[in-house]
Amino acid sequence: MPQLKQSTQTTKITLHPTALAAHTWSRELHRWFNRSALPETMRKALAQQPLQCIATPSTLELYAPLWTSVLWQSDHPPIGTLLVCLTPDEISEAEIERAAWVSVLGEVFNSLHPHGISDLRDTLKESMSHGLHRELFNAKMLNDNLMCKWTGISRAALGEQRRRNRTQASPPATTQAIINALNQPWGVDE
Amino acid sequence: MNSSGNQIDFLNALFPKELPETVRQTSLSYLQQLCLPLLQEWQRAGEMTDLPTEYLTYPSQNFQATTTDRAAAYKTLVSSKMLTLSPFASALNTPGASLPNAAKYEQWLGLVILCCCSLHIKGDHNSAIESALREIRLIATSAKHKPLLELLPSLQDFDYLLQLDMHLNGLRKSHLHLPSVQQLGLGYLVVVIRSVARKRKGVIRQRGESSSPTSAPRTSAPPTPQTAANSFVPLVDTGVDDPEFRIEKLTSFSKATENEDEPTTIVTSVPYRFHDRSLRNKEIALQAIHSIRIAEQMRVRQQSLPCSFEQASEWDIKHLLTHALSALTRNDRTAGWVLLSLLSGRDPGWHLANAHKVQIAIINKVPSRTLTHQVPAGHQPQHLDDLLPAVLNTLHLPLPRQMDAWVKSAPLQRPLPTAQEISAWLKDVNQAHSTRLTMGRVNRYMEHWLLNQGTDRAVISLLRGDTHQERPSLSYSHQERIDVLAHHYRFVNAMFNLAGQQASLPPIKAKSGALGSRLHLPSRVLHNLFSVLAQACDLEKDFVNFHNQYVVYVWALLSFVTGHRDVNAPMGLLSDLNPLQQTWWISDKERRHGLAARTLVVPATAIEQVNLYKEHLSNIASYARLSNATVCARCERTLSGDENLLFFLNENDGAVVPVEITPARLALILGEQLPWARNWGRHHMRSELLRHQVSPEVLDGWMGHEELGEEAMGPFSQLGMSQLRHVADVIQAILTHHEIKALPGWKTH
Numbered sequence: 001m002p003q004l005k006q007s008t009q010t011t012k013i014t015l016h017p018t019a020l021a022a023h024t025w026s027r028e029l030h031r032w033f034n035r036s037a038l039p040e041t042m043r044k045a046l047a048q049q050p051l052q053c054i055a056t057p058s059t060l061e062l063y064a065p066l067w068t069s070v071l072w073q074s075d076h077p078p079i080g081t082l083l084v085c086l087t088p089d090e091i092s093e094a095e096i097e098r099a100a101w102v103s104v105l106g107e108v109f110n111s112l113h114p115h116g117i118s119d120l121r122d123t124l125k126e127s128m129s130h131g132l133h134r135e136l137f138n139a140k141m142l143n144d145n146l147m148c149k150w151t152g153i154s155r156a157a158l159g160e161q162r163r164r165n166r167t168q169a170s171p172p173a174t175t176q177a178i179i180n181a182l183n184q185p186w187g188v189d190e
Numbered sequence: 191m192n193s194s195g196n197q198i199d200f201l202n203a204l205f206p207k208e209l210p211e212t213v214r215q216t217s218l219s220y221l222q223q224l225c226l227p228l229l230q231e232w233q234r235a236g237e238m239t240d241l242p243t244e245y246l247t248y249p250s251q252n253f254q255a256t257t258t259d260r261a262a263a264y265k266t267l268v269s270s271k272m273l274t275l276s277p278f279a280s281a282l283n284t285p286g287a288s289l290p291n292a293a294k295y296e297q298w299l300g301l302v303i304l305c306c307c308s309l310h311i312k313g314d315h316n317s318a319i320e321s322a323l324r325e326i327r328l329i330a331t332s333a334k335h336k337p338l339l340e341l342l343p344s345l346q347d348f349d350y351l352l353q354l355d356m357h358l359n360g361l362r363k364s365h366l367h368l369p370s371v372q373q374l375g376l377g378y379l380v381v382v383i384r385s386v387a388r389k390r391k392g393v394i395r396q397r398g399e400s401s402s403p404t405s406a407p408r409t410s411a412p413p414t415p416q417t418a419a420n421s422f423v424p425l426v427d428t429g430v431d432d433p434e435f436r437i438e439k440l441t442s443f444s445k446a447t448e449n450e451d452e453p454t455t456i457v458t459s460v461p462y463r464f465h466d467r468s469l470r471n472k473e474i475a476l477q478a479i480h481s482i483r484i485a486e487q488m489r490v491r492q493q494s495l496p497c498s499f500e501q502a503s504e505w506d507i508k509h510l511l512t513h514a515l516s517a518l519t520r521n522d523r524t525a526g527w528v529l530l531s532l533l534s535g536r537d538p539g540w541h542l543a544n545a546h547k548v549q550i551a552i553i554n555k556v557p558s559r560t561l562t563h564q565v566p567a568g569h570q571p572q573h574l575d576d577l578l579p580a581v582l583n584t585l586h587l588p589l590p591r592q593m594d595a596w597v598k599s600a601p602l603q604r605p606l607p608t609a610q611e612i613s614a615w616l617k618d619v620n621q622a623h624s625t626r627l628t629m630g631r632v633n634r635y636m637e638h639w640l641l642n643q644g645t646d647r648a649v650i651s652l653l654r655g656d657t658h659q660e661r662p663s664l665s666y667s668h669q670e671r672i673d674v675l676a677h678h679y680r681f682v683n684a685m686f687n688l689a690g691q692q693a694s695l696p697p698i699k700a701k702s703g704a705l706g707s708r709l710h711l712p713s714r715v716l717h718n719l720f721s722v723l724a725q726a727c728d729l730e731k732d733f734v735n736f737h738n739q740y741v742v743y744v745w746a747l748l749s750f751v752t753g754h755r756d757v758n759a760p761m762g763l764l765s766d767l768n769p770l771q772q773t774w775w776i777s778d779k780e781r782r783h784g785l786a787a788r789t790l791v792v793p794a795t796a797i798e799q800v801n802l803y804k805e806h807l808s809n810i811a812s813y814a815r816l817s818n819a820t821v822c823a824r825c826e827r828t829l830s831g832d833e834n835l836l837f838f839l840n841e842n843d844g845a846v847v848p849v850e851i852t853p854a855r856l857a858l859i860l861g862e863q864l865p866w867a868r869n870w871g872r873h874h875m876r877s878e879l880l881r882h883q884v885s886p887e888v889l890d891g892w893m894g895h896e897e898l899g900e901e902a903m904g905p906f907s908q909l910g911m912s913q914l915r916h917v918a919d920v921i922q923a924i925l926t927h928h929e930i931k932a933l934p935g936w937k938t939h
Contacts, residue, residue, distance in 0.1 A: 015816040031939045037937070072812065172862070178865055179576065182715050182865075183715070187717065
């Protein structure tokens with residue numbers, strides 16, 4: 001049976017190793033909202049969602065939901081946050097991984113910036129296992145058809161997003177490029 | 191514990207069990223082989239009797255001396271990064287056989303090891319032991335330390351350690367010219383030998399209240415109850431055997447005062463108490479030093495003293511000129527030299543000694559004094575010619591028409607007038623006109639006059655032909671030739687006006703050209719530079735690269751507005767900034783509390799940038815919270831002011847770790863983005879602030895010139911916050927004009 005706890009000032013929470021891929025993937029995507037700009041009270045309220053963890057002798061290993069950690073003001077969730085603690089015997093690694101991915105996908109689907117849809121599709125196939133793809137999306141791999149169906153945008157729009165990403169300006173790298181950049185006319189220069 | 195147990199403990203302390211077994215065995219074996227005969231010899235002379243000889247032999251049941259390959263052992267220590275784990279093992283295994291006088295080195299190695307063993311038994315000499323053992327190791331391995339071995343005497347010449355100590359003391363005093371590395375090294379060796387020879391007690395070091403009695407070394411004095419009387423402990427070994435003088439460090443405070451209005455706990459400062467009973471006698475000496483200091487300051491300024499004290503008066507100069515000009519018409523060579531000394535601020539001897547960079551000749555039909563002026567930043571790669579202004583290497587300073595004939599006579603190619611001749615010449619003037627002329631007063635008059643006119647010292651130095659080593663601000667100055675000439679013309683004309691004469695200098699041609707440093711960026715380049723740096727941040731999506739580029743931008747902006755030098759850990763700690771006063775304590779030289787340290791008022795954009803940077807660190811900490819605890823902790827320590835404000839993130843084998851900023855790392859991250867020296871901000875800002883009419887003396891203080899700036903920030907300075915605020919306002923105006931803005935950092939989208 002899961003054990004329920006409330007977080008305190010001394011609660012030590014780390015990331016469950018199996019949830020690392022999901023966490024890394026989700027934090028790289030561009031969201032619609034700048035979460036660090038939200039008011040303090042809002043951040044705190046959002047961060048108080050119950051967390052699912054694996055209890056180990058020294059720490060609690062978080063695996064879902066992962067996105068609230070960016071809202072914490074210190075290295076632990078707000079005091080009083082409900083913690084649902086399982087032991088390693090009660091849940092398998094595969095289930096933890098699945099729960100982690102489900103939690104980040106849910107959050108990403110709700111908040112992704114519309115310009116990041118091609119990113120989502122392209123990066124997810126590198127981060128999430130084939131098994132989970134099949135299980136969650138009922139497809140061998142998340143593809144453009146599915147993305148278009150779910151979001152209502154056209155394939156051409158996805159293609160355009162990719163083209164923009166590819167042609168993004170890069171900083172001047174050579175000495176001559178820097179000199180040219182520094183030598184650009186500006187204002188009322190001599 | 192029995193004797194054997196003590197012996198094992200002793201050897202275990204010298205060679206901890208964490209060392210690889212082969213290294214331990216080699217070290218033990220060589221300790222016995224090298225040091226035992228030496229110890230027996232010294233003990234026959236009555237030295238080191240507290241070190242039992244059996245301590246240097248290892249009981250065979252505990253250790254097996256099978257290997258003696260010291261080179262291999264040393265290599266193991268180096269490769270496993272254990273050189274500092276056991277200073278004894280590191281020193282013993284140092285390969286000294288390749289040294290030209292290996293036998294002498296072995297003797298010294300043995301003696302230092304023995305002294306350190308003896309001190310180890312005595313206790314509380316850990317620092318001295320580590321330093322001496324490190325030094326003896328470096329003598330064999332480092333080229334910088336190697337010459338010290340030549341300097342050390344042969345040990346066979348000494349029967350007693352006291353003799354040796356006295357000799358080494360004399361050696362230290364007579365070799366003050368040695369590089370500091372060797373001086374320090376010699377000092378380390380002397381300390382252990384002296385401590386053994388004079389049976390000195392060790393020094394107990396404690397750090398505040400946090401050090402627990404249990405963690406104290408076994409040889410420390412037992413903890414005593416805290417009272418007002420014992421809250422100071424001896425800290426510094428003063429090096430003198432004077433019981434009347436000692437220095438103590440405050441370590442604890444009375445708990446009874448905790449509830450008072452102002453807590454007594456001092457967090458950041460380290461209070462010391464000096465006990466010196468002879469202070470009463472020294473007070474007079476101290477007062478004398480203080481008086482000398484004031485006199486020096488007044489002399490340097492040359493403004494606060496009456497002219498009659500040290501400078502020539504207008505009366506003197508007027509008659510000097512009249513006399514010299516009339517003598518020149520009679521082809522009096524000495525008169526020409528005296529006049530040149532007055533107009534150049536340099537005596538004839540200086541002109542002869544600096545003939546390679548000064549020329550006295552007719553140029554374009556005008557008698558001129560031509561100076562060569564070059565500073566390091568005046569030389570830049572050719573590909574920067576489009577970006578940086580060009581500078582001239584020579585400065586022609588026209589001389590009055592009246593000196594035409596004298597200049598044509600090529601005075602530098604002919605014998606110079608002697609000091610006696612010049613004195614005799616001036617004596618005539620003094621007698622005829624009741625003046626007080628001396629050659630020194632004539633030479634100094636130009637600097638005195640121009641300083642009183644508020645002229646920048648860098649310009650005066652340039653006119654006098656100083657080098658940038660003599661006047662640091664010269665290195666940073668980008669001076670328009672016309673401006674420098676204007677000061678020269680003003681001075682020459684003023685002098686001739688005094689004498690009712692016309693200097694007839696040629697009109698200044700409005701020809702562009704500058705002198706000194708080339709690092710004065712044109713407006714477009716300055717604007718574009720910050721745009722390029724900001725753009726580099728915008729393009730980064732990866733948080734590590736973004737952070738590094740963002741730190742580069744923050745560094746560029748903050749070091750630009752504070753004139754920060756290119757040093758390790760630039761901008762110091764966040765706690766160096768006072769956000770309420772908008773002041774920043776800048777210390778950008780090796781000595782953190784040296785004269786170059788200064789407090790500056792920073793412009794509003796810099797404060798805004800710091801606030802945005804703090805926000806950035808909070809966001810980075812949130813971002814890395816679950817995946818990278820090291821980065822998260824570092825951000826929090828930076829925000830609390832415990833670690834340096836600026837740091838880079840470095841990816842090492844997939845792990846992201848924070849690293850301090852060094853010039854080399856900065857160069858790596860900057861790459862091609864900054865194609866000139868990283869202290870360009872100091873160069874640009876000095877010239878720019880001068881153009882905005884900032885007082886040169888305030889400017890020297892602002893830049894923290896070690897010798898010059900001390901007047902601005904010194905205890906006798908009347909510099910006010912308002913002047914520093916004015917500088918900050920000017921800098922803010924420069925930032926606004928060039929559209930240089932504070933840049934927001936990482937956002938958790």
